[in-house]
Amino acid sequence: MIVFEHVSKRFPNGYTGLDNVSLHIRRGEMVFLTGHSGAGKSTLLRLVLLMDRPSSGRIQVGGYSLSRLRRGQIPALRRHIGVVFQDHQLLADRSVFENVAIALRVADFYPDEIDSRVRAALDMVGLLDRAALFPEALSGGELQRVGIARAMVTRPTVLLADEPTGNLDPALSADIMQRFNKYNQAGMTILVATHDLDLVRQMGHRTLTLEKGRLVSGAAQ
């Protein structure tokens, strides 16, 4: 599902984000990506989402050869990938409902279909009764769940999560990980970047470890 072949990413200031990384994540697999701050976790996720282009190497996501994708084709790729961020990336001036609906609006869904899907997604994360509220009225855990609902509402095949439990207490972290586990059991490919090693050990999935941009363990499977 996600294939990296000798991928490197060097930034204009000379900093190397990723250094000759090769990995293969199979369809339906749930993988943790760990490493210290600055190890290259976020860089790797940004490359999968085509927020950055690799300096060298090849990346494939679900049959899309990312290096060959033209600019106009990138949105179509992103619609197949759900993303959950540590800082939620929600729109402050839109309601919870609209924040989730935006992922469907960009993907050409009908308004009535958007309505039913958003309600279902919010129900799934237990926030249906908060649909009319604005993000400022929600707690950190609720915001993270809104982010998950937005990522899941398009029924993506791949879910990327960048430090999804970074600001949450252990109970909420466990709750969110259980949700990810459930989606994975339903066949979704999930890549979670985190530095919470206890959580990673508890979950028991394959772990990729990055160190100074190099993949030091977990590549082989």
Next chain:
Amino acid sequence: MSKRKSSRAENTERSSGDRVGRVERKAAVTTWRKPRPLEERVRKDSLDAQVRAARKTARPGRSALEDWRWLAQLHRRTGRDALTRILVTPLASLMTVLVLGLALALPAGLCVVLDAFRLVLGEGHAGSVRLTLYLEQGVSDERARDMKTQLAQDPAVLQAIYITPEQGAEDFRRYSGLGSALDLLDVNPLPGVIELEPVEAAAEAVQNLHERLKTLSGVSQVRLDTVWLERLVALLEVGERLLQGGGALIGLMLLLVVGNTIRLLVANRRDEIRVIKLVGGSDGFVLLPFLYTGFWYGLTGGCLAWLITAALRFLVSDSMAQLAGLYHVPFQPGLPDWHLSLFLLAGGCAVGVLGALLAAWSQIRRIRP
């Protein structure tokens, strides 16, 4: 195909809006348990095919009619949202609309002035254009009368009057104050004269008639007093050039005004644009609300300009009626004609949309998630 059909059926079932209950929502959730692999959704041999396939998965089994319906819904919602956003900041929006309206009203006001000139140049000066044919000395009175009869039958001539040399001398004595000078002469030196009033008063038509009359035998000179007419035509031309040049400059200025307003809006919504792009929004999807914002600014600015022009016409209607009266031309005070109305409304919309497009497109493309 069968998968798509069943998915479509599910979607239709779930699309009952507010009636969606807990059971149906649960049914919707269960579909997550069977996501179709991305590899199966797209063909690997062609990137364009991949994109087409990806779009189809978002809109499974839709007909062309449904696509049009969806498009209409998208535009209706985007237009409404853009208008709502404008109304949320009434003062800033009002200032932009005022600038647009006043600037558009300037060329429209010039149009009103030019209309007054055209009124005089069109029907107004018809009765005041005269061609005077001075006949040769040897032309007999009988021949001169024949010539007058023939000229009166010319389709380009409205009226012809023959003035005999005797009548001419009499008039000279009466009006010039130099009548005693004629008494010193043995013979009347004045020629016979035919005065013509042309049917058409347009400068070109009069000039053509003038050229034709010059070639008639027995005519020594044809005089056309058109200096005042030529001055007025020149003034009108200057006015029209001013309208064109000034209109182009004002159009450019309005593009900059709208562009700058939209540029600020894009800058203010940078975070929102980043999020929309992150979840798969295309540059075109992001651009659309800004185009509608420009459209609303342009339309309301055009409406304001129309109102200002109508008020201007109302204000000058007395003077126009007086001017028309001097030239015996009927004048109907009223609202701006449809040409001007269309110019103001369509021009305003076009400037709004184009200004938004020019300002927002490159800026949106530069914003990266």
